[in-house]
Amino acid sequence: MFQGEFSNNMDEKGRVSIPAPFRDTLKTHHADGQLFITRSHNTDCLIAYPTREWKRLQAAVKEMPAKLRPHFKRAVITPSQLFSPDKQGRILLAGVLRQHASLSRAVHFAGTGETFEIWDKASWDKQLVTDLAALQDFELDM
């Protein structure tokens, strides 16, 4: 499980450390240790899928409304890149992906269970304000 929030800094070369807890789950639960990273189709962030989840996504694409499929393929499947963290646990995010999430220096990692998201810290903070505002009057009954 990918859980928790972590902020790391991207250096001048464009390298960012994957948070250690995420590396651990990747290593222990996902044999090949590889990550497919692509853009989110409806938020300003990137989503990292371990191989198993990436396959599930591809299966889901086949099930989605035919009209949306080409859009989704171009927007999400095509720009995806395969990563394996280097010995220091870092990845090098380049070009298209970095731009889509407006990544500059402060990079925010957010665990979402089977995958995790990669945000620019400022964007995340902004999003969080919106989230909390939307929940202000919500009462959870359990």
Added chain:
Amino acid sequence: MFQGEFSNNMDEKGRVSIPAPFRDTLKTHHADGQLFITRSHNTDCLIAYPTREWKRLQAAVKEMPAKLRPHFKRAVITPSQLFSPDKQGRILLAGVLRQHASLSRAVHFAGTGETFEIWDKASWDKQLVTDLAALQDFELDM
């Protein structure tokens, strides 16, 4: 049952002791002794869920209005941190959580039955004034 109020001090390293009575109930009523700690979605405090209650929360997320779900996931589920108190019964809260509750030194623990809340002492005191004011003209009939 988590019941009562307790104040402990966070040290320079960011460690806080869980009040002994809470540790006891955790140990006797919750086999794994683990705590999920996360943001409260509508108050300036943190909420600690034993595993069983955490599962109930996750079930509740599936039942909540679809519009709110992504907000709730980002604001509450993602930042959650899993703890098992160390040998001294302390935990080390991550920056994100510490900030949400504005925790500095005096940390206030408030039992709420199946879960308990973690407040900055000053915020708690302030909240209490509001609570009492709101109840000023209320007559309880029972």
Added chain:
DNA sequence: GTTAAATTCCCCACGATTCCCCACTAAATC
């Protein structure tokens, strides 16, 4: 095709943080 420049990859190194253990003090219990 050859050379130059830029990029990427791999390794080492430093500083900060975190984790784990031990110790002290004050309060509670017997």
Added chain:
DNA sequence: GATTTAGTGGGGAATCGTGGGGAATTTAAC
């Protein structure tokens, strides 16, 4: 008053994030 328990502090080892150097590879330029 002696003994246990709770909260707090600190030291040292290990881990993590981050910067930088240099080799290797790719890309661009002539």
